[in-house]
Amino acid sequence: MFKKLAFALSCAVVFSLTSASAQNSNLEKLGGFKTTGTPMMEPIPQTGENAEALKAIAAKIKVPEGFKVSLYAIVPDARHMAVGPQGVVTFVGTRKELVYSMTDRDKNRVADDVKVFAPSIKMAVPNGVCFSRDGHLYLAEQNRVLWFPAAEFFYEGPDVAAFAIVKEGELIPASNESYNHTARTCRVGPDGRIYITIGQPFNVPAPEVLPEFQRLGIGGIISMKQDGSDRKIYARGMRNPLGLDFNPKDKTIWVNDNQVDGMGDTIPPGEMNHVTGPDQNFGFPWYGGGKTRTNEYKDATVPDGVIFPAVEQDAHAADLGLSFYTGKQFPEKYRGGIFSTQHGSWNRVEPVGARVMFTSLKADGSADKTEVFAEGWLSEDGEYLGRPVDVQVLNDGSLLVSDDLAGAVWRISYGTK
Template identity: 60%
Template sequence: MKTILTTLAAVSLLAGTALAQTADLPDNLAKLGAFKTTGVTDFTVVEQTGPFADGIRKNLERIKLPDGFRIELYAVVPDARHMAVGPQGIVTFVGTRKTEVWAVTDRNKDRVADEVKNFAPSLTKAIPNGPCFTKDGFLIIAEQNRVLLYPAAEFFYESPDVVAVPIVPSGKLVPPDEESYNHTARVCKIGPDGKVYISLGQPFNVFAPEKMNLYTEQGIGGMIRMNTDGTDREVYTVGIRNSVGHDFHPVTGDLWFTDNQVDGMGDDIPPGELNHQTEAGQHFGFPWYGGGHVRTNEYKDSEPPADAVFPAVEMTAHAADLGMTFYSGKMFPEKYKNAIFSAQHGSWNRTTPVGARVMVTFIDDEGNATSEPFAEGWIDENDEYLGRPVDIAQLRDGSILVSDDLAGAIYRISYGQ
C-alpha cells in the first residue's frame, strides 16, 4: 500500500496541472483527476459460461498449431482488441474500437479468466483501442483523440472510480478537423527509452498531396513518441499508412511494426508489411508506395523519397496484419525466443478471404526476418470467418493471449501442458 500511495502522490502534481489546463474536460474526468468520487457504482459483467462460450470452444477445435501447442478459450470479451497485461499479473486490460475497456482477471491462476468487467465505467471513452503499461505500473490508454494515464490501475480497477489524468487532452492527439472514423485504432507501447510510442493512422486509402505537410508535422500516417507525462512530443516515424501493432526487439531495442496497405489494387497486391526501424525519422514509403515496392496510382508520377525503407517482410496482400509482440517467455521451445508473434485480422478487400491467423517471424543474427503461419483455421470451408485475431500478449507464465474482435474472445496458447 505504501508503494501505491507514493505513486498517487507523485502523480498528483501532474493531475493538478492537467486540470488547470483543460477546463473543458468532462466533469467525471475532472473529478477523477482530483481524486473525487463520481457517484457511478455499476459495472457491466460479462458472462463466461453457457452456450456462447461453448460455441467458441467448439470453433477452436479447428485451429492448427505446431506439435506440442494447444489453444483454449481464456475469456469471453466483447469486441476484444489490443491488450496490456498488468506488471503484477493481476489483470489484463483489453481495449475496443467502441466505448469500453475491459478488465480481465484470473483470480485462481488456472489460466482461465474468472471475471470480465468494464474498466473505469464512470468515464466516457471514444475508441479506447490501445492500452499499454509503463515499467513502473502506470496504465496508458490511447483513444481516438486523447491519451489518458491511469496510475495504479492494476490495484484500483475493482472500483468504478479510478484516477485518470489526460497526458494528451481531448482534441490534441490529432487536429479535430482530422478526426475520422477510419484508421483511428491507436496502439501504444513503451520503448527502451521509457517514452510512449503511439501510432497515428492516416484516415484515407491514399491521402491527397495537400495533406502532406500537415500530416508530416503532426505524425499522422506515422508514429509519435513522448514522455509518459505527455511532454516532449515528437514525430518518430513517417511514411506509414495504418500501423496497428508495434514492439521493440528485446536485445537491440529496435522498433518493429506492422502496416496495412492500400486497398483497391487487386487481390494479390500490394503486400502487407512488417517493418524494422533502426533510427528516428526514417521514412517507410507511403503514400508513394502502397505496400512493398508497389507504387500507388495516385503518386505514380511523383518522385518517392530516395531513402525510403522497404519492409523487412512482405506479408500476404490484404491479410491485415495488426498487433504483434516479441516473445520473451520460457514456456515455448528455444527457437521462439525473441521471435515475433503477430495477428492477421483477415481481408475485406479481396474476392477470397485470407489471413485470420497468427503468424510467427524469426529474426536471424544478421537481422533477416522470415514469417510463417503459427495458428490458423479461423476461415472455414465456406470462406466464412469464425474469428479474426487482433493482438498478441504474453502472460507471466510464458503462454500467449490472442484477442479476437469478431468472436468477442481471448484465447490462450500454451506449450507442453
Template identity: 60%
Template sequence: MKRLLSSVAVACLCATGANAQNAEEAPDTLATLGAMKTVGTTDFTYIDQTGDYADGIKATLERITLPEGFKIELYAIVPDARHIAVGPQGIVTFVGTRKTEVWAVTDRNKDRIADEVKNFAPSLPKAIPNGPCFTADGFLIIAEQNRILKYPAAEFFYESPDVVAEPIIAGGELIPPDEESYNHTARVCDIGPDGKLYVSLGQPFNVAPPEKLDLYNEVGIGGIIRMNLDGTDREVYTYGVRNSVGHDHHPVTGDLWFTDNQVDGMGDDIPPGEINHQTAMGQHFGHPWYGGGDVRTNEYAGQEVPVDVVMPASETIAHAADLGMRFYTGNMFPDKYKNAIFSAQHGSWNRTTPVGARVMVTFIDEEGNASTEPFAEGWIDENGEYLGRPVDVEQLRDGSLLVSDDLAGALYRISYSE
C-alpha cells in the same frame, strides 16, 4: 445494482448507450476523479463466461491448427476485444475496443481461465479506447481516438467504478479535431527502452492526398510519434506509414518493429502487407508513394519519390491485415521462439478469396533478416466464412500467449507442453 449479461451484444449496447449519454461530462469527470472524489457511478457491466456462447467458441477452437506441442483454449469472453495489456503484477489484463469500453479481465484462481470480465472505469466516458499499454512500474496508459490518458495503480483501483486518470495528451490534442475520422483511428502504444511513449497515428484515407502531407508530417498522422510519459517533448519518430496497428521494440537491440496495413483496391494479390524494422529516428516507410512493399500507388504513379524509403523487413500476403504484434520473451515456448515476433492477421475484406484470420510468427536471424510464417490458423472455414478475426497478441507472465478476437469477442490462450 450489478447486472450480469449473458448476451455479448446486449452488453455492448448498454455500455455504448451509457457512455454516449455522459460523453460531455469527461472534463469534469477527470477533475473529480483527480481530486479523489466519486462521481456517483456504482454499476459495472459483467460478462457471463459460461453457456452456449462460450461453448460455440470452444467448438471453433477445435479446428485451429498449431505446431506440435501447442494448444489453444478459450481464456475469456470479451466483447469487441482488441488490443491487450497484461498488468505487470499479473493481477488483471486490460482489453481495449474500437467502441467505448475497456474491459478488465481477471483470473482470480490462477487456473489460466478468466473468472471475471467487467468494464474498466465505467464512470469515465471513452472514445475508441483501442490501445492500452503498461509502463514497467505499473501505470496503465490508454490511447484513444484523440487523447491519451494515464491511470496510476490501475491494477489496484480497477475494482472501483471510479479510477484516477491523468491526461498525457488532453482530448482534442492528439490530432487536430478536423482530422478526426471513422477510419484508421484505432491507436496502439508501447513504452520504448528509452522510457518514452510511442503511439501510432493511422492516416484516415486509403491513400493520403497531396494536400494533407505537410500537415500529417508535422503532426505525425501516418506515422508513429513518441513523447515523455507526461506528454512533453512530443516528436514524430516514424514517417510514411499508412496505418500501423501494432508495434514493439526488440528486446535485445531496442529497435522499433511495426506492422502496417497497406492500400486497398489494387487487386487481390497486391500490394503486400508489411512488417517493418526501424533503426533510426525519422526514417520513412514509403506511404503514399508506395502502397506496400515496392508497389507504387496509382495516385502517385510516375512521380519521383522525394524521400529515402525503408522497405519492409518482411512482406506478408496482400490484404491479410496485419495488426497487433509482440516479441516473445517468455520461457514456456521452445527456444526457437525466443525473441521472435508473434502477430495477428485480422483477415481480408478487399479480396475475392478471404485470407488471413490467423496468428503469424516472424523469425529474425543474427543479420536481422526476417521470415514470416503461419503459427495458428483455421478461423476461415471451407466456405470462406470467418469464424474469428485475431487482432492482437500479448504474453502472460507464465510465458503463454493471449490472442484477442473482435469478431468472436474473446481472448484465447496458447500454451505449450512437451
C-alpha cells in the same frame, strides 16, 4: 407531430450535451481522487451457451504439435491488450467506447472475472492500451491519451485515478478526425517514452494534405514523455500502422502497417517494418505496399532514403498485433522471435488471413522466416469464425490472442501448462 419530433430531438441533444459534460466532470473528479457516483458494471458472463460455442471454435484452430488453443475469456469487441507487470490483470481495448479488465483469480489460466474498466469515463475508440514497466497504464484513444497511474491495483471499483496527459482533440487536430483508421496502439519504450501509432484517414491521401500530416506525425509513429510533453515524430511514411513492439535485444521498433486497398487481390503486400532509429520514412503514399507504386503517386518523385519492409505479408491480410516472444514456456525456436496477427481480408475475392504468424530473426536482428503459427479462424468455406487482433505474452509464457469478431481472448499454451 412535427412539433413533438422537434421537441424529442431537442431533448436528445440536451441529454447528449449533459452526458458529455458529466463525463468530462467525472475525469476531473477522478484526477482529484474524488468519487463520481457511477455504479459498477456487472461482470461479463463467462459460462453458458456462448462459452461452449467459443470453446468449439478453439478446438478447430490448428497449431504446431505440442501446442493447444483454449478460451481464456469472453470479452466483447476485444482488440489490443496490455498484460499487467504483476500478473494481476490484463486490460483489453475496443474500437467502441469501453475498455475491459480480465482477471484470473484462481490462476487456472482462465479468466473468471471480466468487467468494464473505468466506466465513469466516456471513451472514444479506446483501442490502444500499454503498461510501463513500473505499472502505469496508458490508453491511446482516437484523439486523447489517458494515464492511469495505479490501474493494476485499483481497477475493481468504478472510480480509478485517471488523468488526460493529451487532452481530447490534441492528439490530432479535430479537423483531421475521421471514422477511418482511428485505432491507435501504444508501447512504453526502453527509454521510458510512450510510442503511439497514428493512421492517416484515407486509402491514398491527396498531395495537398501531406505537409500537415507529416508535420503532425499522422501516418506514422510519434513519441512523448510519460506526462504527455515533448512530443516528437519518430517515423513517417506509413498508411495505417498498428501493432508495434521493441526488440528487447537491440531496442529497435517493429511495426505492422496496413497497405492500399483496391489495387487487386494480390497487390500490394502488407508490411512489417523495422524502425532502427528516428526520422525514417517507410514510403507511403508513393508506395502502396512493398515496392508497388500507387497509381496516384506513380509519377511523383520519391523522397530520399525510403525504407522498404523487413517482411512482406500477404496482400490485404490486415496484419495488426505484434509482440516479441519474451517467455520461456515455448520451445527455443520461438524465443526472441515475433508473433503477429492477421485480422483477415475484407475486400479480396479469395479471403486470406485470420491467423497468428511467427517471424524468426537472424543473429544480426534482421528478419529471417515468416510462417503460419495458428490458423482455422477462416473456414474452408470462406467463413470467418474469428478475427485475431492482438497477441501478447502472458506472464507464464503462454500467448493471449484477442478476437473482435468472436468477442473472445484465446490462450495458446505449450505442453501441459
